[in-house]
Every structure is written in structure tokens, then in C-alpha cells.
Amino acid sequence: MMSKQTTAARHDWRAQEMLLLQQVIQNLGKDDGAHHTALKIMLQLMSELFGLNQGRIVLQHTDDENASIIYSYGMSPEQVARGFYAPNEGITGAVLANSYMIVADDISEDPLFLARTVQRHELPDEKTMFIALPIAAHNRTFGVLACHRARFSPRALHDDISLLRILATLVGQLLFIHENNEARTQVLQTQNQKLKQTLQSHSRRYGIVGSSAPLLKAVSELERVAHSNANVLLLGERGTGKEMFARTLHTASRRVGQPFIKVSCTGMAEETLSREIFGIDETPGLLEQADGGTLFFDEIAGLTPGQQVRLLRVLQENAVTRIGSRKAVNLNVRIITATEHDLAEQVEAGRFDSDLYYRLFVVPIYLPSLRERRSDIPELVAYFLHQINRDNRRNVNLTAEAVAQLQHYSWPxxxxxxxxxLRQLVAEAEGNLVDEHQVWNLLSTQSDPINSTTFPKPEPVRKADKPKGFTIQGNQARPYLQADSHSLEKIEETLAYCRGNKTQAAQMLGLSTRQLYYRLEKLKKEKAQAEKQ
Structure with a gap:
């Protein structure tokens, strides 16, 4: 029978085991699912609570059959660096290759023990065991959990082995789950990147400038409905590019070779606008002129109730009857409408026909405001500056700080x-380089008041200040800067703005293309070396 003292001791060990497992479980998921903290704590408590010293987790490489120490406790960096194993190399390699546990009773005498990480002269005077277990899950071996143990430990060997089996199983399951999650994440990231690249290439093809998520979402919706005949309602604030999107929808559709006609629904007398849209007597209106193509109603909320009823009849019958005539003319025309107003509120207020609303609200596409796509501003600035400089035979550029000021503004x-x-800025610029102070001064004259917290005034210029940042180039070159004048973060940020175009990025940074390549490769190597240390 087990004595009371032995029973109490076993209870103490069980409490320690529960403490270890509790601490590991509490720290799971603290590293975005990678479990680094939990595994390090596990190895630490193995040593401090149970004397299972120099604990290490050896994991197989993803690109070959070899393995290295990834997690450890009580080992120096030099010892960890030596922990590299090929299959069947030493005890660790044998466990890795064959996926079974090995217990070396006395590693000072065991020929299979390599003494690669902890060398024999570093071992304690007392006899030391080495226990290595496979880390496996779902018929796959990920690595090895191993540790040193005093041969004459006060704790029973079978208890230590039972605990290590539990921990090895736990680690195997964690690694399996993490690997699967990483694989799924990688697939999703690859799919998203491919989709983003596709949408970016489409946006460039259509002449749409920008790569922000809200803009690409609108481009994706445009692509989805381009080849259909569904009526499209473009929603968004004034100046968000609704006419450009309407033309893009027409260009991307099967009607591309047919007419695209725009009609402005505001700023014209009711009778004149009705004649223009529906025609009168022997004169065809815009609906008939757009037959086979697309008719774009800009600010559809501007139609009067009578015009709304007449347009609804056209959509219901696919035919138009001119004013003053009884003969209906069949139509094959796609209707695209746009408004900055909330049509649902207009319907509730009785200012817009509900049946017409539901006819138009088949495919709504929301165009983001510039405030929602501030990351596109540098690219838009570069695009517009190129056009403005070309039209005015100028070579005006903006510093990066000036562009940052533009990104702070609300742009109603x-x-x-x-x-x-930008046209006004170029017209008033005395030199070829515009800084943040000039931008702020001109923006402060805009009708929209400037909020000092969201649009701070730049610090006064000091004579000793050196030129900062990169510039948004026009169509002329400027003197190049030193190759070491920019950080890796600045270069990568600029490459992102330029969608990976190194020639354009070099111009924006004030470097030659050769300087950019040299600087980028040098900084990447330095970063890789620093991460290895």
C-alpha cells in the first residue's frame, strides 16, 4: 500500500501538473494563434516545477526534412544555434524520423547522444537522462519535444513521461491547428491579392485612378454588372466621379460601340428638359438618340413629378411617346442614373415617385468620397499634376509634406x-517646388473652414531646415538625391503608391532608377541580417 507521505507527495505533483497546464492554456492565442508565449511558458515550468531542464521544441523545416530548435529554456543562444538535426541524426533525429519516444538513461555514456547543443563537459556531475518524444498529430510528425532529467529525481520517471506525453500531444495539436489556419489565411491572402491586382489592372484600363479598398469595391461592382442590361444607380457625393463611372460602365458593356448620352436633370426649365429627353412632334429626344446605347441621367432627383411619371412609363413599356404625339417608338436603351441625394428619403417625403425609385434601384453602386479614400490622394495628385503641367507647360512638383497636408483636408x-x-496651385506657384506651407495657405482660403485639429498648420520654415521627403513629379526631372537618403519604409511606401513601378517610384523619391535598386536591395539585406540576430 502507498504510504500517506507518498500519497501527499503525489497530490503535490498533480497540483504542479495542473498549474503547468493551466498556465499554458491561459496563454494560448496571445500571439495571433502562433502560441509562442504558451510554448515558452511550458518549457520554463517544465524546468522550474519538475526539473525537466534544457527543454526544447525541435521543429521540422518547411522546405526540407531537417529540423532545428525553435523554442527552448535554459539554453544559451550559441547552444540553440547548434541545434540542427537531419533525420536519424542522434537521438533527436531518430525520434524525428521514426516518430517514437527515446529515453537515454545516462547521456554521458550513451553513444547515440550527440552532445551537440549541451556538450558533455557542460553536464552536471550527477547522472543525467535525456527524454525525447515525437510531436505529432493526424499521422504527421512536426518535431520533437526533448529535455534533460536528473536520473535520481525525487519524482517518479513514469510520471514525468506521462506529463511529457500529454504536453507533446498538446503541442502537436496546436501546431496542426496553427498550420491549417496559416494555410487558409495564405490562400485567402493570395486570392485577395489576385483580386486586388485584377481590380487595379481593370481600374487602370478604365482610367480610374486609385487602389484604396472603397474604390476597388466600387470597381468590382461595376465589373459585375457591366455586361448586363440592368439599370444602375450611382450614389455618392458631388464630385466623386459619377459621370466617369457611368462612361466606364458603358465602355465595359456590350453597348460600347453605341451612343453614350448624358442628360443633366437640373438647371433647365421643365418644358425644355422634357422636350430634350422625350422629343416633341417629329423631333426625337435623347432617349431615341441613345437607342442601342446608354442614357445617363445626372442628378435624377432633379426631375419633376410629371417627368418622373413619363420616364417610368418608358421603363415599363420599353418605348417612348414624344410630346404632342400618340405614336410609341420602341427602345433598346440602358438607363444609368446618378444622384447625391437620398432617394429613399425623397420617396418618403413625396418628392420622388416610388415606382420609379424601385425601377432605378436595381443595382446601386456607392462611390466613396475622397475622405474615405485618402490613401489615393498621392496617386491622384501625381495624375492631375502631370496633366496640368503638360497643359500649362509647367513643371510644378509637391513635396511629400505638401501631399500629406492634402490628405488631412476634408475635400467636400x-x-x-x-x-x-491643383490647377489654382500650379497657376499661383512662383517656383517649381510647392511645400506644405504654400498648400496650407491656399487651402485656408477655401470655402470649407479648416479644423485646426484635423488640419494642423505646418511649423514655420527655418533657414537651417533641409528639404524633406520625396516629391510628386510632373513631366520633368529634377536633381537626384543621395542613394542613402531614404529609409526602407519610405521606399516601400512610395512603391505602394506607384503600384510597384520602380521607375516612377525613383522619380518620386528623387533617385535614379539605379540608385533605387541599389538602396532597396541593401536595406532588405540589412533588415534580413538584423532579424537573424
Whole structure:
């Protein structure tokens, strides 16, 4: 029979085991699912609670059959660095290759023990055991859990082995789950990247400038409905590019060779607008002129109730009856509408026909404001500056700090306001380089008041200040800077703006293309070396 003292001791060991497992479980998921913290704590408590010293987790490489120590406790960096094993090399390699446990009773005498990480002269005077177990899950071996143990430990060997089996099983399951999650994440990231690249290439093909998520979402919706005949309603603030999107929808559709006609629903007398849209007597209106193609109603909320009823009848019958005539003319025309108003509120207020609303609201596409796509501003600035410089035979550029000022502004007039602002800025620029102070001064004259917290005034210029940042180039070159004048973060940020175009990025950074390649490769090597240390 087991004595009371032995029973109490076993209870103490069980409490320690529960403590170890509790600490490991509490720290799971603290590293975005990688479990680094939990595994390090596990190895630490194996040593401190049970005397299972120099614990290490050896994991197989993803690109070959070899393995290295990834996690350890009580080992120096030099010892860990030596922990590299091929299959069947030493005890660790044998466990890795054959997926079974090996217990070396006395490693000072065991020929299979390599003494590679902890060399024999570093071992304690007392006899030391080495226990190595496979880390496996779902018929796959991921690595090895191993540790040193005093041969004459006060704790029973079979208890230590039972605990290590539990921990090895736990680690195997964690690694299996993490690997699967990483694989799924990688697939999703690859799919998202491919989708983003596809949408970016499409946006470039259509002449849409920008790569922000809200813009690419609108481009994706545009692609989805381009080849259908469904009526499309473009929603968004004034100046967000609704006419450009309407033309893009037409260009991307099967009607591309047919007419695209725009009609403005505001700023015209009711009778005149009705004649223009529906025609009168022997004169065809815009609906008939757009037959086979696309008719774009800009600011559809501007139609009067009578015009709304007449347009609804056209959509219901696919035919139009001219004013003053009883003969209906069949139509094959796609209707695209746009508004900055909330049509649902207009319907509730009785200002817009509900049946017409549901006819138009077949495929709504929301165009983001410039405030929602601030990351596109540098690219838009580069695009507009190129056009403006070319049209005016100028070579005006903006510093990066000036572009940052533009990104802080609210832009109530959106892209249209940005383009007009840049035209004014170029017209008033005395030199070829515009800084953040000049941008702020001109923006402060805009009708929209500046909020000092969201649009801070730049610090005064000091004579000793050196030029900062990169510049958004026009169509001329400027003197190049030193190759070491930019950090890796700045270069990668600029490459992102340029969608990976190194020639354009070099121009924006004030470097030659050769300097950019040299600087980028040098910084990447330095970063890789620093991460290895």
C-alpha cells in the first residue's frame, strides 16, 4: 500500500501538473494563434516545477526534412544555434524520423547522444537522462519535444513521461491547428491579392485612378454588372466621379460601340428638359438618340413629378411617346442614373415617385468620397499634376509634406475640388517646388473652414531646415538625391503608391532608377541580417 507521505507527495505533483497546464492554456492565442508565449511558458515550468531542464521544441523545416530548435529554456543562444538535426541524426533525429519516444538513461555514456547543443563537459556531475518524444498529430510528425532529467529525481520517471506525453500531444495539436489556419489565411491572402491586382489592372484600363479598398469595391461592382442590361444607380457625393463611372460602365458593356448620352436633370426649365429627353412632334429626344446605347441621367432627383411619371412609363413599356404625339417608338436603351441625394428619403417625403425609385434601384453602386479614400490622394495628385503641367507647360512638383497636408483636408467637393485646387496651385506657384506651407495657405482660403485639429498648420520654415521627403513629379526631372537618403519604409511606401513601378517610384523619391535598386536591395539585406540576430 502507498504510504500517506507518498500519497501527499503525489497530490503535490498533480497540483504542479495542473498549474503547468493551466498556465499554458491561459496563454494560448496571445500571439495571433502562433502560441509562442504558451510554448515558452511550458518549457520554463517544465524546468522550474519538475526539473525537466534544457527543454526544447525541435521543429521540422518547411522546405526540407531537417529540423532545428525553435523554442527552448535554459539554453544559451550559441547552444540553440547548434541545434540542427537531419533525420536519424542522434537521438533527436531518430525520434524525428521514426516518430517514437527515446529515453537515454545516462547521456554521458550513451553513444547515440550527440552532445551537440549541451556538450558533455557542460553536464552536471550527477547522472543525467535525456527524454525525447515525437510531436505529432493526424499521422504527421512536426518535431520533437526533448529535455534533460536528473536520473535520481525525487519524482517518479513514469510520471514525468506521462506529463511529457500529454504536453507533446498538446503541442502537436496546436501546431496542426496553427498550420491549417496559416494555410487558409495564405490562400485567402493570395486570392485577395489576385483580386486586388485584377481590380487595379481593370481600374487602370478604365482610367480610374486609385487602389484604396472603397474604390476597388466600387470597381468590382461595376465589373459585375457591366455586361448586363440592368439599370444602375450611382450614389455618392458631388464630385466623386459619377459621370466617369457611368462612361466606364458603358465602355465595359456590350453597348460600347453605341451612343453614350448624358442628360443633366437640373438647371433647365421643365418644358425644355422634357422636350430634350422625350422629343416633341417629329423631333426625337435623347432617349431615341441613345437607342442601342446608354442614357445617363445626372442628378435624377432633379426631375419633376410629371417627368418622373413619363420616364417610368418608358421603363415599363420599353418605348417612348414624344410630346404632342400618340405614336410609341420602341427602345433598346440602358438607363444609368446618378444622384447625391437620398432617394429613399425623397420617396418618403413625396418628392420622388416610388415606382420609379424601385425601377432605378436595381443595382446601386456607392462611390466613396475622397475622405474615405485618402490613401489615393498621392496617386491622384501625381495624375492631375502631370496633366496640368503638360497643359500649362509647367513643371510644378509637391513635396511629400505638401501631399500629406492634402490628405488631412476634408475635400467636400471631392475629386473635382482636388483637381481645381491643383490647377489654382500650379497657376499661383512662383517656383517649381510647392511645400506644405504654400498648400496650407491656399487651402485656408477655401470655402470649407479648416479644423485646426484635423488640419494642423505646418511649423514655420527655418533657414537651417533641409528639404524633406520625396516629391510628386510632373513631366520633368529634377536633381537626384543621395542613394542613402531614404529609409526602407519610405521606399516601400512610395512603391505602394506607384503600384510597384520602380521607375516612377525613383522619380518620386528623387533617385535614379539605379540608385533605387541599389538602396532597396541593401536595406532588405540589412533588415534580413538584423532579424537573424
Amino acid at each position: 467637393g471631392n475629386i473635382y475640388q482636388l483637381e481645381q485646387f
